[in-house]
Amino acid sequence: MEISYDKIAPKICDCHVHYGQFREDNYEPKQIIKWFDELGIGKVGIMPVGTTWASDFNRDQKIMASLPTARFVPYLWVSPEMVDTDPTLKLYDTLNYKVMKIHAYAIKEWDKLPDKISTVIEVARNKKVPVMFHTGGWRGSNAIQFYKFCREYPEVTFILAHGKPISQTLTVLKGAKNAYADSSFMSNESIKLICDAGLSHRILFGTDFPIMKTFWPEINLLDWYRNNVIELIEKFSERDFMVWANENFYKLILRS
Numbered sequence: 085m086e087i088s089y090d091k092i093a094p095k096i097c098d099c100h101v102h103y104g105q106f107r108e109d110n111y112e113p114k115q116i117i118k119w120f121d122e123l124g125i126g127k128v129g130i131m132p133v134g135t136t137w138a139s140d141f142n143r144d145q146k147i148m149a150s151l152p153t154a155r156f157v158p159y160l161w162v163s164p165e166m167v168d169t170d171p172t173l174k175l176y177d178t179l180n181y182k183v184m185k186i187h188a189y190a191i192k193e194w195d196k197l198p199d200k201i202s203t204v205i206e207v208a209r210n211k212k213v214p215v216m217f218h219t220g221g222w223r224g225s226n227a228i229q230f231y232k233f234c235r236e237y238p239e240v241t242f243i244l245a246h247g248k249p250i251s252q253t254l255t256v257l258k259g260a261k262n263a264y265a266d267s268s269f270m271s272n273e274s275i276k277l278i279c280d281a282g283l284s285h286r287i288l289f290g291t292d293f294p295i296m297k298t299f300w301p302e303i304n305l306l307d308w309y310r311n312n313v314i315e316l317i318e319k320f321s322e323r324d325f326m327v328w329a330n331e332n333f334y335k336l337i338l339r340s
């Protein structure tokens with residue numbers, strides 16, 4: 085059966101998208117708006133890139149306010165300094181964010197600050213928003229590092245962005261019902277391992293768009309995106325994909 089991308093696109097929610105400076109590339113918010121207009125994606129969970137761009141709440145709030153609210157869902161990029169400035173994190177409520185992101189690869193000191201991670205999680209619990217952890221890249225941001233938090237806070241939803249390494253991700257998903265993995269930069273082999281373990285319903289569709297362009301400068305981003313969607317549906321099923329790309333996003337991220 086021929087898959088019609090255009091028919092599916094408005095129902096798709098991408099839980100992992102960035103704007104900002106990544107290495108040599110500056111992904112302007114205006115350009116992100118344009119790309120998603122062309123792609124016709126329904127909902128886009130968006131956050132700054134954190135690796136070479138120092139977090140700056142005021143700048144991010146301004147940028148988020150310029151994004152069309154019907155499509156873009158703001159996430160709060162949390163740094164340890166933001167917790168120091170206001171441990172209640174109420175200062176950041178004006179963003180009306182739907183996910184809190186902790187990136188222990190971009191900010192390696194998180195690894196030594198489990199109490200501050202707990203502070204963030206407790207705010208997330210009160211606000212009923214998920215906590216997204218970047219996973220992979222080094223010991224301090226590998227999926228297993230976050231297992232204890234998933235177990236300690238069963239009422240909080242956790243999203244293991246990228247689900248890396250996959251063996252550890254499977255351990256966390258099996259041991260904590262409140263843990264999910266997003267599919268950004270996840271290989272089809274890893275997605276298949278999650279499905280084979282009977283955990284397909286614990287995947288969220290995410291892409292990390294547009295930073296694949298930095299890794300693979302020769303790609304056409306819009307073609308890449310459409311092909312990614314079609315490939316996932318072909319390799320798995322439209323039913324599975326719609327759970328990842330629609331049901332789980334509404335259930336976990338847009339619930340508040």
Ligand SMILES: [Zn+2]
Binds near residue numbers: 100102292
């Ligand atoms: Zn990312």
